[in-house]
Amino acid sequence: MLNKNSLILLVLAVALILIGLVMPYWFSFLVTVALGKGLVVLGLVILMRAGLVSFGQGLYYCAGAYAVGAFSHFVETDNVILLLAVAMLAGLVISSVVGLLLSRYRDIFFAMFSMAFSMILYGVLVKSAELGSSDGFNVTSPSLFGFAPEVNGGSILSYWVAIILAFVFGAIIWRYFKSPMGVAGEAIRENEIRVEYLGVSVQKVIYIKYIMAAVLASTGGAITAMTVGHIDPEMAYWTTSGEFVFIALMAGTGHVAAPLLGAVIFELLRSFAFQVSPYTWQMILGITLLAIIIFLPKGLWSLKDKLMKGAKS
Amino acid sequence: MTALLETRDLAKSFGAVTAAADINVKINAGEIVGVIGSNGAGKTTFINMVTGYMKPTSGDILFDGKNIIGRKPREVMRKGMCRSFQVAQLFPELTVLENILIAQAMAESKTLSFFSALHTNKREQNARALLDDYEILEYVDEVVSTLPQGVRKLLDIAMAMISQPKVLLLDEPTSGVAIEDKFDLMTTVMAAVKKSGAAVLFVEHDMDVIARYSTRLLAFYDGRILADGPTKEVLRDENVQTLVIGHHLDMDELEGTANA
Numbered sequence: 001m002l003n004k005n006s007l008i009l010l011v012l013a014v015a016l017i018l019i020g021l022v023m024p025y026w027f028s029f030l031v032t033v034a035l036g037k038g039l040v041v042l043g044l045v046i047l048m049r050a051g052l053v054s055f056g057q058g059l060y061y062c063a064g065a066y067a068v069g070a071f072s073h074f075v076e077t078d079n080v081i082l083l084l085a086v087a088m089l090a091g092l093v094i095s096s097v098v099g100l101l102l103s104r105y106r107d108i109f110f111a112m113f114s115m116a117f118s119m120i121l122y123g124v125l126v127k128s129a130e131l132g133s134s135d136g137f138n139v140t141s142p143s144l145f146g147f148a149p150e151v152n153g154g155s156i157l158s159y160w161v162a163i164i165l166a167f168v169f170g171a172i173i174w175r176y177f178k179s180p181m182g183v184a185g186e187a188i189r190e191n192e193i194r195v196e197y198l199g200v201s202v203q204k205v206i207y208i209k210y211i212m213a214a215v216l217a218s219t220g221g222a223i224t225a226m227t228v229g230h231i232d233p234e235m236a237y238w239t240t241s242g243e244f245v246f247i248a249l250m251a252g253t254g255h256v257a258a259p260l261l262g263a264v265i266f267e268l269l270r271s272f273a274f275q276v277s278p279y280t281w282q283m284i285l286g287i288t289l290l291a292i293i294i295f296l297p298k299g300l301w302s303l304k305d306k307l308m309k310g311a312k313s
Numbered sequence: 314m315t316a317l318l319e320t321r322d323l324a325k326s327f328g329a330v331t332a333a334a335d336i337n338v339k340i341n342a343g344e345i346v347g348v349i350g351s352n353g354a355g356k357t358t359f360i361n362m363v364t365g366y367m368k369p370t371s372g373d374i375l376f377d378g379k380n381i382i383g384r385k386p387r388e389v390m391r392k393g394m395c396r397s398f399q400v401a402q403l404f405p406e407l408t409v410l411e412n413i414l415i416a417q418a419m420a421e422s423k424t425l426s427f428f429s430a431l432h433t434n435k436r437e438q439n440a441r442a443l444l445d446d447y448e449i450l451e452y453v454d455e456v457v458s459t460l461p462q463g464v465r466k467l468l469d470i471a472m473a474m475i476s477q478p479k480v481l482l483l484d485e486p487t488s489g490v491a492i493e494d495k496f497d498l499m500t501t502v503m504a505a506v507k508k509s510g511a512a513v514l515f516v517e518h519d520m521d522v523i524a525r526y527s528t529r530l531l532a533f534y535d536g537r538i539l540a541d542g543p544t545k546e547v548l549r550d551e552n553v554q555t556l557v558i559g560h561h562l563d564m565d566e567l568e569g570t571a572n573a
Contacts, residue, residue, distance in 0.1 A: 180418035181425040187415050190404035198419035199390045199476065
């Protein structure tokens, strides 16, 4: 039996899926790409709540995208379920290995090591002629067992998949944040020594969180690859990872909805900034982030708490 | 009778500096043991070694008859030996209740649940009962970083006691606590700990506190145990007064405090 909140979320998800049928294609495209990035940022938030900032989520974003690209190309399938599963598996396998090392490091060392691994992948892809070198390669549009409806001039399937995944992962992570394992992140951020003396391995908890973040990032990469239809090594470049950190700081870590909404706001802001000032759009983004850090240090999501407090008083 | 905790020829060196040597101690169930010594005498090194925070250079540590050398703090904790710290080790930006709930969940199982809620009615009831035992229930919804030092110390000890250990080690439980509050704090702690029947080792600088609450005393000097015996006897020892305490103790006055 669904409770009230679950019912509201379900209705909202169905509404967003239906809105996609009347939405202009450019907007559903923007929302889909944003939600792909939002999932990456959601994973980043899992790490940030444990006091860790990764500048290398591009590694998994890119790995997920290339897993989709390579699998669809070599196995010749466009099945969205299969492609998503392969992308998640890629994130899971790589992070299971890399996480063994990274879970031992904290602070700037964790940030730099994570960036280093993403740059290694970037370097490998740039030198891989079979995978298109620095140009990358095109990815076929996905279908669900041959079902790939076109609405307003473009495929709507990726948008629907992104909405469903955002809600499913959002609900899972929301529940997770309230669980002992989820709260262990905050405990670790606050005091690792006490966590160890309470009988729990800090390294193991961080390792699990790292893998979860990686699977989310590779799923985000898969959504992006299927939507954009093209992948290239820039997805692993450190500036891409920096963009995820940017969104996380802008949105805040207070709620699972924050990174997803933050990513949509970020994409809208970037589109707007690019239209207003094609050569200095980064400046507009920079000024926006600066203003948010100064006036809302806990991110845009904290605005909701402030507004609710204001309404109560 | 097999001792609950036993150390055999325990030693720790940092290069040429010997922090602890020839430490042979047996702690039995239910004992309340005070530990004294000047700064650098080896008290905290001793606690750090037996709780797995620091690996000894040589020697053995037997807990419940089993050697626990090389065990990590979390493994030592799971075996039944917990500790509090000189500087309370808490989760400062969380509330008192959240601190206790996390400690409970972690004490229940080393494999943390992914989907069951941390905050359950049962855990909250237990948390409130525990906080009541330590007389800090009124702070249940306060953020820890805003609390006075004495309350933080009590919370630190309460969190250490959540798993109902067989041995509790308290590293300077009254340090940073106002003089007038020291006895209240120790009385609260000892009453709460007594319920569990755990053996207690507590490091302390205040001889009035030592005289009142410990039945046995270990005096550390220069990394070694200078004296080990009933508290009053050790405090009367000339060597202990000269080398450890640093001045002559008025035993009549001390006994008066102890019986107060």
